Amino acid sequence: METGSSSNSGRGSGRPDTAATLRVRVEDSVFMVDRAMLVRGCDYFRALFRSGMRECRQEEVHLRGLRVRGFLIVLAVLRGDRPTLSDDQIVDAVECAAFLQVGALARHLADLINSDNCLLLCQAAAVYGLLELYLSAALFIRDMHEDLQEAAESLLWESRQYVQSLTPSSFVAVGTYSPSMEILQDSFRTLCYLDEGEKDWKHLTDLPTEASTSMAGLAVLSNKLYIVGGVRDVSKQVVESCFCYDAMANKWTTFNGPRQLRYNFTLVGHEGRLYAIGGEYEKTAMSSVEMYDVATGNWSFVHHAPRPVADAACAKAMSRIFVCFWKPKETTDIYEYVPGRDEWSLVTTLIRPHSYGHCMVAHRDNLYVMRNGPYADFLRCLMDCYNITTGQWTAMPGHYVNSKGALFTAVVRGDSAFTVNRMLTLEYAIGTGGWKPRREMKGFPRSGSVWTFFLRLPKTRAHPKQREALDSNGQDDANDPNPA
Structure with missing residues (x-):
């Protein structure tokens, strides 16, 4: 991993020292590092250089107790790389992220959490005091409780108790609903959650009557x-008010809508912001994109999408936003939107026969793209997988029948994909050889299109077995530290 100039002799790289360059000694190696990059990315160096003490004027800083391998990872992440890490590298990276207070590395480690390394990351984060990473790993373990229950016994007692104190995510669905009078008690206005213990859907809340x-x-x-x-109706009059449901408080609030009225668009949440991508207005597709800052309550326009798009498939993988753009007839471009740089970049192109319908979900560093087809065979759902690390496409073996899978509503939790339609809720186990059916539960009790997602619900909504495990730890709902 080429991340910096180093010299085992301790004499540096041979380049002249400047005020913009700092020599950093780690073990027996010396690195010539851009000082501004360290100040931007490391709270440790930012505090050091702004302290006014003698150390801030030194040409060399010796980082004692850290390993070269961990510091190389720090430099790679500060330069924008997203390295994959072995178990040994993970421990060194956690140590460096904690000691040097590198927020970007802590976030990258959280993106790497999977069923293979979640226990290691949880334990390492606990040891070194990376609390947000500790929470992220613990939540992942809690969501995969059935699969990881035995392995989780290797955690320290305090970590096991912490994991058990958290609330697992629940599969939630709502049908397609247009505003109507409250007295009609429209059943399509109901949000339901899946009680996995009883394998059935239960009432969660009702949409506000003005929501659509x-x-x-x-x-x-x-x-x-x-x-x-x-x-609102077939006239496609846009609902201007927006609605927010706080699952833990079981409360609805309203907020202002985008500056540009739009419908049939893609909405994605990322790092405290919502992004409304494309859509239509007055039957015209748009390329404009707006960002809503939850903290300030303001909408603002950001960089336009590469071309007009409506109802685009979108997924987040490794905290990166990916959007599908169709090119008739058989081409799909996948673009990444990078919020930090406010720019779009073409990632890859898929050329496959397809008819209608399109869905994309992410698992680890894989994007799974589902489509009907080919052509008249609309009951057969085909799948392709794109790995964002290697840049390789793989056609997944077999096919998935829409009448028993509803893959166009798939959402991922842990190593499982949940799909639902009126007939059946089906959980798939995601593996390298394809998706394998794992559990069958009752279908969603509404007809038509369905929106699905995961929410962490209060203990009172949990399955009795989950409540028993949670209540044994004596933790209050009000103190439940689970920002999904």
Whole structure:
């Protein structure tokens, strides 16, 4: 991994020292590192250089107790790389992230959490005091409790208790609904959650009467459901008010809609912001994109999408936003939107026969793209997998029948993908050889299109077995530290 100039002799790289360059000694190696990069990315160096003490004027800093391998990872992440890490590298990286207070590395480690390394990351984060990483790993373990229960016994007692104190995510669904009078008690206005113990759907809450899920944008951010836009009826009059559901408080609030009225658009939540991508207005597709800052409550325009797009498939993998753009007839471009740089970049192109319908979900560093087809065979759902690390496409073996899978509503939790339609809720186990059916449960009790997502619900909504495990730890709902 080429991340910096080093010299085992301790004499540096041969380049002249400047005020912009700092020599950093780690073990027996010396690295010539851009001083500004360290100040931007490391709270440790920022505090050092702004302290006014003698050390801030030194040409060389000796980092004692850290390993070269961990510091190389720090430099790689500060330069924008997203390295994959072995178990040994993970421990060194956690140590460096904690000692040097590198927020970007801590976030990258959280993106790497999977069923193979979640226990190691949880334990290492606990030892070195990376609390946000500790929470992220513990939540992942809690969501995969059945699969990891035996392995989780290797955690320290305090970590096992912490994991058990957290609330697991629940599969939630809502049908397509347009505003109507409250006295009609429209059943399509109901949000339901899946009780996995009883394998059945139960009432969670009702949409506000003025909310619409018809051609709306729905996204979950920090365990809150946001509903933006939507239409009232066949005239496609846009609903201007937006709605937010706080799952833990079981409370609805409203907020202002985007500056540009839109429907049939894609809404995605990322790092405290919502992004409304494309959509239509007055039957015209748009390329404009707006960002809603939850902290300030303001909408603002960001860089336009590469071309007009409506109802685009979107997924987040490794905290990166990917969007599908169709090119008739058989080409799909996948673009990445990079919020930090406010730019779009073409990642890859898929050329496959397909008819209608399109869904994309992420698992680890894989994007799974589902489509109907080919052509008249609309009951057969085909799948391709794109790995964002290697840049390789793989056609997944077999096919998935829509009448028993509803893959166009798939959402991922841990190593499982949950799909639902009126007939059946089906959980798939995601593996390298394809998706394998794992559990069958009752279908969603509404007809038509369905929106699905995960929310962490209060203990009172949990399955009795889950409540028993949670209550044994004596933790209050109000103190439940689970920002999904």
